[in-house]
Amino acid sequence: MQNKFLPPPSLLAGSDRDLSIDSTLEELPRYDFSVSPKCRGIKVARVFEKYPLLPGVILFEEGEFLGMISRRQLLECLLHPQGVELFLPQPLSSLYSYARTETLILPQSTPILAATQSALRRRPELLAEPVVVQTTSGTYQLLDVQQLHLAAWQIRGIETQIRYERIQTQMVQSEKMASLGRLVDGVAHEILDPVGFIWGNLTYISSYSQQILELLAVYEKLLPQPSDEIRSIKEEIEIEFLQTDLPQAIASVEAGAERLKKLGTSLQNFCHIDEVYPRPADLNSCLDNIILLLKSRLNSEIKVVKNYGHLPPVSCFLGQLSQVFMNILSNAVDAVITYAVRQNFATQSSASAHNPCIEITTEVRSGETINPSIPYTRWVSIRIADNGSGLSPQAQQQIIESFSTKKRAEKETSLSVSYWIITARHGGQLKLRSTPIELRDSPSDMGTEFEILLPLI
Numbered sequence: 001m002q003n004k005f006l007p008p009p010s011l012l013a014g015s016d017r018d019l020s021i022d023s024t025l026e027e028l029p030r031y032d033f034s035v036s037p038k039c040r041g042i043k044v045a046r047v048f049e050k051y052p053l054l055p056g057v058i059l060f061e062e063g064e065f066l067g068m069i070s071r072r073q074l075l076e077c078l079l080h081p082q083g084v085e086l087f088l089p090q091p092l093s094s095l096y097s098y099a100r101t102e103t104l105i106l107p108q109s110t111p112i113l114a115a116t117q118s119a120l121r122r123r124p125e126l127l128a129e130p131v132v133v134q135t136t137s138g139t140y141q142l143l144d145v146q147q148l149h150l151a152a153w154q155i156r157g158i159e160t161q162i163r164y165e166r167i168q169t170q171m172v173q174s175e176k177m178a179s180l181g182r183l184v185d186g187v188a189h190e191i192l193d194p195v196g197f198i199w200g201n202l203t204y205i206s207s208y209s210q211q212i213l214e215l216l217a218v219y220e221k222l223l224p225q226p227s228d229e230i231r232s233i234k235e236e237i238e239i240e241f242l243q244t245d246l247p248q249a250i251a252s253v254e255a256g257a258e259r260l261k262k263l264g265t266s267l268q269n270f271c272h273i274d275e276v277y278p279r280p281a282d283l284n285s286c287l288d289n290i291i292l293l294l295k296s297r298l299n300s301e302i303k304v305v306k307n308y309g310h311l312p313p314v315s316c317f318l319g320q321l322s323q324v325f326m327n328i329l330s331n332a333v334d335a336v337i338t339y340a341v342r343q344n345f346a347t348q349s350s351a352s353a354h355n356p357c358i359e360i361t362t363e364v365r366s367g368e369t370i371n372p373s374i375p376y377t378r379w380v381s382i383r384i385a386d387n388g389s390g391l392s393p394q395a396q397q398q399i400i401e402s403f404s405t406k407k408r409a410e411k412e413t414s415l416s417v418s419y420w421i422i423t424a425r426h427g428g429q430l431k432l433r434s435t436p437i438e439l440r441d442s443p444s445d446m447g448t449e450f451e452i453l454l455p456l457i
Contacts, residue, residue: 006035006039006043006044006047007033008047008051009031009032009033009047009051009054010031010032010033011029011030011031011032012029012030012031012032012141013029014026014027014028014029014030015027019112019151019154019155019158020155020158021113021155021158021159021162022111023111023112023151023155024108024109024110024111024112025106025107025108025109025110025112025115025131025133025143025148026108026109027112028112028143028147028148028151029143029147030133030141030142030143031054031055031141031142031143031144032139032141032142033047033054033056033057033058033142034057034058034059034060034140035057035058035059035060035092036059036060036061036092037059037060037061037066037091037092037093037096038091038092038093039091039092040088040089040090040091040092041074041087041088041089041090041091041092041094041095042088042089044057044069044074044092045074045078045088048071048074053144054071054142055070055071055130055142055143055144055145056068056069056070056071056073056129056130056142057069057092057142058132058140058141058142059092059093059096065140066096067096067100067103068103068130068132068142069092069095069096069099070129070130072128072129073095073099073101074087074095074099076099077095077098077099101125101126101129102122102123102126103129103132104118104119104122104126104129104131104132105131105132105133105134105140106118106131106132106133106134107133107134107136108133108134108135108136109136112148112151112152112155113152113155113156115131115148116148116149116152119131119145119148119149127145128145129145130142130143130144130145131143131145131148187267188264188265188267188268189264189268191260191263191264191267192261192264192265192268195257195260195261195264196261198253198257199254199257199258199261202250202253202254202257205250206247206250206254209246209247209250210247213243213246216239216243262289262292263292263293265289266289266290266292266293267293278315278316278317278426279315279316279317279318280313280314280315280316281313281314281315281316281318281321282311282313283311283314283316283321283362283380283382284308284311284362286318286321286322286325287306287308287325287360287362287382289322290322290325290326290329291304291329293326294326294329294330294333297330297333298333301340301355301356302333302336302337302356302357302358303355303356303357303358304357304358304359304360305357305358305359305360306360307359307360307361307362308360308361308362309361309362309363309364310364311362311363311364311380312364312456314380314454314456316426316454317421317425317426320421320425321421321426323417323418323421324418324421324422324452325382325384327414327415327417327418328384328415328418328450328452329358329384330414331414331415332358332384332385332386332388332448333358335386335388335389335447335448336356336357336358336386336387336388337356338388338389339356339387339388339389339437339447340355340356342389356386356387356388357386357387358384358385358386359383359384359385359386359446360382360383360384360385361381361382361383361385362380362381362382362383363380363381364378364379364380364381364456365378365379365380365381365453366378366379367379370429370453377455377456378455378456379428379453379454379455379456380453380454380455380456381451381452381453382451382452382454383449383450383451383452384449384450384451384452385446385447385448385449385450386446386447386448386449387446387447388447388448389436389437389447390434390435390436390437390439390440390447390448391432391434391436391447391448392436395434396432396434399415399432400432402415402416402419403415403416403419403420403430418430422452422453422454426454426455427455428452428453428454428455429451429452429453430450430451430452430453431450431451431453432448432449432450432451433448433449433451434447434448434449435447
């Protein structure tokens with residue numbers, strides 16, 4: 001007699017590792033219970049009675065997947081008037097044609113969170129139906145939807161814990177950076193105090209030394225024949241060299257003091273702790289301060305071209321914008337140095353060596369050049385371009401994807417933080433344009449350009 005004995009359902013335990021955000025349906029327990037549609041309903045009902053956790057049965061006809069009948073569907077059919085007499089003695093094909101509903105079929109590689117969303121998007125009467133999981137070998141298994149939701153809740157809890165720990169880490173890191181900023185600001189202040197003292201007295205020292213040299217010149221004119229003692233002292237101190245070198249030495253001290261003063265001021269501006277509200281700032285000066293801080297990395301071989309336009313004071317959080325400029329300029333320096341080293345090593349010729357260059361352009365642009373729908377606005381544009389090797393389309397796509405909230409939650413990068421500061425904190429835009437070296441007309445052309453757009457209020 002056909003289908004006298006049904007094969008018992010088997011439970012696949014799934015993976016024994018802890019669930020994570022990337023866990024898939026393959027890691028959840030699933031039931032393997034398949035019968036022919038010619039099997040009578042009473043046999044399946046007895047299996048359901050023996051295995052109370054079995055969510056349903058999969059129907060196969062001539063080796064092909066036909067559909068699924070859930071435990072709930074069978075019970076609803078049996079509750080109908082004369083349902084027991086109508087369905088239990090009949091083959092499952094009759095029950096399936098009567099109670100056929102949409103079946104959610106998902107590959108076993110589907111993430112659990114994505115599968116949960118798909119299950120919840122079904123019609124209300126189907127929310128409790130099991131999910132059919134298709135394996136890579138072409139077989140079909142049943143997944144209890146309650147198991148799916150339970151796993152999703154666990155993952156959400158893990159995700160919440162990870163996000164909480166990451167936020168705690170970010171808070172600690174932010175506090176450390178704020179403390180470091182206050183420390184550097186204090187150091188810069190301590191540097192500027194003695195530098196200010198030196199700078200203030202250098203003017204008098206230069207004036208006094210010039211007056212002494214003029215007095216010596218008058219003495220030499222009035223006393224053309226000095227005594228032996230005076231001649232001995234003049235030879236000992238090398239008076240002619242002293243008269244020539246003293247102004248140069250004072251000028252060198254002035255240049256060093258001026259540079260140290262600018263460096264201290266740049267440190268103070270970079271470590272500036274923003275207030276609650278934005279303040280007007282000179283962005284050209286801010287860029288100059290960042291370039292001065294990067295002086296140790298900007299060796300003589302890297303050419304920095306400044307095309308500064310006349311910018312009005314821009315209302316902004318200067319400390320955060322300074323961090324953005326630092327991030328983008330640091331990336332530009334890395335790009336040109338890496339490409340120059342690789343290119344010069346490949347050519348082995350100084351005549352054809354690659355000359356690294358970074359170009360900074362600032363200007364005020366009208367809104368219609370940015371977005372024709374908002375023509376009556378003005379924007380400040382800061383473009384930072386380099387002539388490195390450029391970025392491939394895949395690399396550009398990864399950078400753009402890192403700007404999304406989800407990617408920033410998983411891993412923050414200097415560019416993703418810069419994007420958040422520009423868009424969320426300043427209502428601006430950050431644009432990326434890059435041409436790989438193989439698509440450029442000349443190796444000296446600009447490769448990668450970041451454009452920062454800030455609205456003028």
